[in-house]
Amino acid sequence: FEMDVLYEDERIIVVDKPHFLATMPRGMWYRETALIRLRERLGEPDITPAHRLDRMTAGVLVFVRDPACRGAYQMLFQNKQATKVYECLASCAPIRRPRFGTITQAEPPRPFPLLRRSHITKERGTLAAFEEPGAV
Structure with missing residues (x-):
């Protein structure tokens, strides 16, 4: 790699x-x-x-x-002065109405037609991150 x-x-x-x-x-x-x-x-x-x-x-x-x-x-x-944005490409069928976040049409030339965005929180000391309401 x-x-x-x-x-x-x-x-x-x-x-x-x-x-x-x-x-x-x-x-x-x-x-x-x-x-x-x-x-x-x-x-x-x-x-x-x-x-x-x-x-x-x-x-x-x-x-x-x-x-x-x-x-x-x-x-x-x-101090969250630098922001990280994670993007995942997946070929599976998306959720039609997500609990949190949005789904929109993606701009070409992206290989997948939909863009799913949500606010993900990772707490120190907790292994898994989770989605919750809030700005992306």
Whole structure:
């Protein structure tokens, strides 16, 4: 699984992490992580992730070049000053009237005709996220 660098400057590196690639080393797949691959590719052993994405989740991942800067970027996520938007492509028939959120026609060239949007909350210490009323 390859990662594309989307942006970089003297402080941060932003990559597009593919599905099935862990953010950080764990267990026997030490080298098969976004962190180790980026450190080796750029020759910078101090690179550290500012946040994490699950191994199964693809998406934009922010790394810091200087570990001393990590806290400032982590606070953006913790204080909800940085927002995350998750998009899932699924070929199954959608719910006609969802309990929460909306369903609208998607703009071409998307491969699926409907766009389902809802507010998802993830509470610290709870394994599963859940849908609830509120802004997307």
